[in-house]
Amino acid sequence: TFVVTDNCIKCKYTDCVAVCPVDAFFEGPNFLVIDPAICIDCALCMPECPADAIFQDTELPPDQSEYLQINAELSQQWPNINEVIPAPADADDWNGVPNKLPLLER
């Protein structure tokens, strides 16, 4: 499965959802996640993310490993998203800021 990681938080550009052939993305207040049971590993979303926040689980950086569980858990709680929506006005200011997990709204 592919996994959305830390740098999506407060960036939430949603370019990723436009290309997913199986609508595997789910939307929270300031973050998106992928349902690992739906993702078919097509890899199309990864290069679309302006924040470089999407990784295959097998290539997840060690400091992002907790996002495996976060994607699995929150995809069961949040609504599906399959259309691009405007990013937060300050998304570019947050792109690249490390360790945004404390800012994740559930």
Ligand code: SF4
């Ligand atoms: Fe969707 Fe493919 Fe990305 Fe999985 S890898 S979330 S199937 S676009």
Ligand code: F3S
């Ligand atoms: Fe997040 Fe990147 Fe998608 S910032 S919403 S994973 S395009």
